[in-house]
Amino acid sequence: SVGVLDINNLLEPNLDSKLLTHHEEQRPYAPWSHKPHCTTSTRLPTLGQKYCVYTSNTTGPHGLSLIFPPSSAHLATEYLDDNPLDSFLTQAEAENLFLGDGPPWTIVDIPGKDKGVVATRKIKQYETFMVDQAAVVVDMEAEKALSQKENQNLLKVAVDRLLVPEMIRDMSGKHEGHKHKTAGEKEGFAGADDREEEDEEEGKLEEDVMKTNAFGGTVAEVNSRVLYPLISRINHACAPNSFVLFSRAGVSMAIKAYRDIAPGEEITISYLLLGIPFAKRQHLIHRWGFTCTCDLCSLPERQREASDLRRTMIAQAEEKMIELAEAGEFDDAVALAEEAVEMIREEGIYPTLTDSYAMLAMLYREKGDRAKSEEYGRKTQQLLGDLGFLGVGEERQAWSLEKMMGNIEESGGIGSKWTKGPAKA
Ligand SMILES: C[S@@+](CC[C@H](N)C(=O)[O-])C[C@H]1O[C@@H](n2cnc3c(N)ncnc32)[C@H](O)[C@@H]1O
Numbered sequence: 001s002v003g004v005l006d007i008n009n010l011l012e013p014n015l016d017s018k019l020l021t022h023h024e025e026q027r028p029y030a031p032w033s034h035k036p037h038c039t040t041s042t043r044l045p046t047l048g049q050k051y052c053v054y055t056s057n058t059t060g061p062h063g064l065s066l067i068f069p070p071s072s073a074h075l076a077t078e079y080l081d082d083n084p085l086d087s088f089l090t091q092a093e094a095e096n097l098f099l100g101d102g103p104p105w106t107i108v109d110i111p112g113k114d115k116g117v118v119a120t121r122k123i124k125q126y127e128t129f130m131v132d133q134a135a136v137v138v139d140m141e142a143e144k145a146l147s148q149k150e151n152q153n154l155l156k157v158a159v160d161r162l163l164v165p166e167m168i169r170d171m172s173g174k175h176e177g178h179k180h181k182t183a184g185e186k187e188g189f190a191g192a193d194d195r196e197e198e199d200e201e202e203g204k205l206e207e208d209v210m211k212t213n214a215f216g217g218t219v220a221e222v223n224s225r226v227l228y229p230l231i232s233r234i235n236h237a238c239a240p241n242s243f244v245l246f247s248r249a250g251v252s253m254a255i256k257a258y259r260d261i262a263p264g265e266e267i268t269i270s271y272l273l274l275g276i277p278f279a280k281r282q283h284l285i286h287r288w289g290f291t292c293t294c295d296l297c298s299l300p301e302r303q304r305e306a307s308d309l310r311r312t313m314i315a316q317a318e319e320k321m322i323e324l325a326e327a328g329e330f331d332d333a334v335a336l337a338e339e340a341v342e343m344i345r346e347e348g349i350y351p352t353l354t355d356s357y358a359m360l361a362m363l364y365r366e367k368g369d370r371a372k373s374e375e376y377g378r379k380t381q382q383l384l385g386d387l388g389f390l391g392v393g394e395e396r397q398a399w400s401l402e403k404m405m406g407n408i409e410e411s412g413g414i415g416s417k418w419t420k421g422p423a424k425a
Contacts, residue, residue: 031056031077031080032054032055032056033055033056033057033058033063033161034053034055034057034161036052036053036054036070036073037052037053037154037157038050038051038052038053039051039052039146039150039153039154041145041146043145043146043147046141046144046145049069049145050069050070051067051068051069051139051142051145051146051154052067052068052069052070052073052154053065053066053067053154053157053158053161054066054067054068054073054076055158055161055162056080057161057162057163058080059080059081059082059133059251060132060133060134060135060251060252061133061163061164062133062135062162062163062164062167062168062229063135063161063162063163063164064080064133064134064135064136064137064162064251065135065136065137065157065158065159065161065162066137066138066139066158066219066220067136067137067138067139067142067151067154067155067158068137068139068142068220068222069139069141069142072139072220072221072222075220075221076219076220076222078220078249079219079220079249079250079251080251082133082247082249082250082251082252083133083252084131084132084133084247084252084253084254085131086247086252087247087248087252087254087391087392088128088131088245088247088252088254088388088392089128089131089254089392090392090393093128093392097128097129097131101120101121103129103130104119104120104121104122104123104129105117105118105119105120105123105129105130105267106118106120107233110235110266112293113235113290114172114174115172115233116233116234116235116266116267117130117233117234117235117266117267118264118265118266118267119261119262119263119264119265119266119267120263121263122260122261122262122263123257123260123261124257124260125257125258125259125260125386126256126257126258126386126387126388127256127257128245128254128255128256128388129242129255129256129257130230130231130254130255130267131252131253131254131255132228132229132230132231132252132253132254132255133228133251133252133253134219134226134227134228134250134251134252134253135162135164135168135227135228135229136155136158136159136162136168136210136214136226136227137219137222137224137225137226137227137251138151138154138155138158138210138214138224138225138226139222139223139224140216140223140224140225141223142154143225148207149201149203151203151207152201152202152203152204152206152207153202153203154203155203155206155207155210156202156203156206158206159206164229167229168206168209168227168229169205169206169209171209171212171213171229171232171233172209172212172213172232173205173208173209173211173212174208174212174289174290209227210225210227212232212288212289213227213232214226214227214232215227215228215231215244217246217250218250219249219250219251220249220250220251224250226250228253231244231253231255231269234255234267234268234269235266235268236268236269236270236271236272236285236288236292236294237268237269237270237294237295237296238270238272238274238276238281238292238294238296238297239270239294239295239296239347239348240258240268240269240270241257241258241259241261241265241267241268242255242256242257242258242261242267242268242269243255243256243258243269243270243350243387244269245387245388245389254388255267255269256387256388258348258350259348268294271285271288272284272285274347274348274349274350274351274352275311275314275315275347275349275352276311277307277308277311277312278296278297278304278307278308281297282297307347310343310346310347311347313340313343314340314343314344314347314349314352317336317337317339317340317343318340318355318359320336321333321336321337321340321359321363324336325362325363325366330363330366330367331367333363334360334363334364334367337356337359337360337363338360340356341353341356341357341360344356350383350387351387353383354380354383354384354387354389357376357379357380357383358376358377358380358408360372360376361373361374361376361377361380361405361408362408362409364376365409373405374401374405377401377404377405377408378401378404380404380408381399381401381404384404385399
């Protein structure tokens with residue numbers, strides 16, 4: 001049914017296209033399912049630059065429409081079979097997620113937030129419990145090169161050509177306070193106001209849905225706005241229980257749990273970088289058109305100030321550690337790094353924790369404590385793996401401690417900012 005990932009569809013994403021490529025005449029625009037629909041920029045400095053809607057309705061459960069220039073679309077054809085099962089799940093995990101009781105979440109009404117996603121069973125820490133594929137991808141340059149009207153027209157065509165246009169139009173469009181009624185709400189009311197709304201500019205609804213829900217991301221190496229219909233239902237929290245992982249090609253994504261999630265608990269991700277203090281978070285989240293009332297923002301003032309202080313100290317610790325290391329003050333640098341680890345844990349800024357572990361592996365190596373250095377190398381490897389950054393299955397297994405230590409020294413985390421060892425006195 002609409003919006004629910006079908007295991008058969010995911011396991012055989014290209015079955016149709018494989019069969020049909022034997023009959024090219026049935027797909028004259030292969031690999032695209034429709035004739036590209038193009039608009040040419042009439043503005044300087046992009047005069048003459050063409051942007052088209054390219055749709056592949058055999059990609060993913062919703063179909064995929066790209067608004068790209070022809071050259072980028074050509075490169076993107078390589079990414080059309082980017083499948084969440086290849087990027088994020090072992091066969092056993094996929095079966096666990098899709099067979100039996102099915103995915104462990106459901107979309108429900110959440111007071112004050114429209115809809116949201118809640119867990120239907122216990123979700124374990126680091127479990128990959130939701131996967132999705134992009135439905136609409138818009139090259140950010142198109143927004144600058146074309147007029148708003150032209151962009152809206154392309155967006156409307158892009159959504160019309162998907163397998164699930166109504167599902168997309170039914171998504172929230174409340175960005176920056178746009179109080180657009182969703183398609184579902186419109187069905188319920190047939191008053192004069194609604195008729196007025198129907199007369200609104202074509203493509204406005206699609207534009208609002210993109211603004212409210214799309215992620216900034218890189219798809220086929222193009223800096224884009226990307227709409228993933230399922231993750232778009234997940235609400236924001238500043239100390240979220242889950243996070244998003246994108247595939248290398250950027251078409252697929254997965255949601256993983258930072259911690260155990262109880263049945264009935266709302267699934268949350270952070271729309272902002274983790275680790276930002278209260279006032280800045282409020283400011284940034286206002287640009288989404290809502291006020292953040294998440295648990296972290298709702299703490300009593302004293303606790304909130306303590307959290308802010310930790311966040312400021314965490315942000316400053318990195319630079320200080322590098323200074324101390326460069327001055328050869330390894331004991332102080334280690335003490336500071338270990339203190340930072342404690343504060344990062346308290347604040348739940350897990351991705352930063354991998355940097356601190358990598359830094360500690362480097363510092364202990366410089367101190368000549370090989371056992372401790374390897375202990376932190378192992379911790380870095382474990383956490384990066386748990387967070388999904390080392391791939392799945394065999395790819396993850398292929399990370400030996402030796403490879404991780406080499407990587408930490410050359411390019412890992414904070415360690416990369418300090419690779420030369422102490423400054424000579
Ligand atoms: C990506 S959508 C999330 C799903 C959305 N609630 C829905 O019904 O489809 C983003 C929008 O959800 C709402 N939202 C997300 N997180 C929220 C929060 N913590 N508090 C209030 N509203 C929130 C805001 O209207 C925001 O513009």
